[in-house]
Amino acid sequence: MARSNFLFTSESVSEGHPDKVCDRISDAVVDLYLAGDPFARVACETLTTTNKIVLAGEVRGPASITKDQIEETARKAVKAIGYEQDGFHWKTADCEVLLHAQSADIAQGVDAAGNKDEGAGDQGIMFGYACTETDVLMPSPIFYSHRILKRMADERHSGKRPEFEPDAKSQVTMKYENGKPVGVTSVVVSTQHKEGVKQDDLRE
Numbered sequence: 001m002a003r004s005n006f007l008f009t010s011e012s013v014s015e016g017h018p019d020k021v022c023d024r025i026s027d028a029v030v031d032l033y034l035a036g037d038p039f040a041r042v043a044c045e046t047l048t049t050t051n052k053i054v055l056a057g058e059v060r061g062p063a064s065i066t067k068d069q070i071e072e073t074a075r076k077a078v079k080a081i082g083y084e085q086d087g088f089h090w091k092t093a094d095c096e097v098l099l100h101a102q103s104a105d106i107a108q109g110v111d112a113a114g115n116k117d118e119g120a121g122d123q124g125i126m127f128g129y130a131c132t133e134t135d136v137l138m139p140s141p142i143f144y145s146h147r148i149l150k151r152m153a154d155e156r157h158s159g160k161r162p163e164f165e166p167d168a169k170s171q172v173t174m175k176y177e178n179g180k181p182v183g184v185t186s187v188v189v190s191t192q193h194k195e196g197v198k199q200d201d202l203r204e
Helices: 018-036 067-081 104-110 140-158 199-203
Strands: 006-013 041-049 052-060 094-101 164-177 180-193
Touching (some): 052 067, 140 164, 140 180
Antiparallel strands (some): 041 052
């Protein structure tokens, strides 16, 4: 039988977190190809490290899309996030585009033909659930974790909080009684920030 009284913790990461930066760049490359051909195939993996962006993978799409266009797309994604630091800057980061044409074997696996399973053989299974704890049908802990980072990003982009940098995390733990959230037991927020910012100012 499921417990009705428990603590539940969810963590959220900001748009400047390295994992999300990579996802956003890859998504932007997919969008670039789909804009040129709605039937394009794109498997783009992105890696970022100190002032470096590496894109690798296989694509099948318009030959008119050049490496320069792909690099520009990656830089625009990083600029939109707000990275203009010495260690990672949208304009000066070294960008390597190592995408190449999709292999015939993969193409055969992902193309629809007759009554066969489609896919490259590396699919995973994801799961999630909706609930009535919030008006967006998400569990309360992840909802509030997301909201914290959304507000921080809004205030960073607007200039209200120029001391914030893009990379941040939030974690919210909620107490449940009879299966329903009744309070918050802890909130953890960590963020990149400009030099010289005091701990008390960050807490505020």
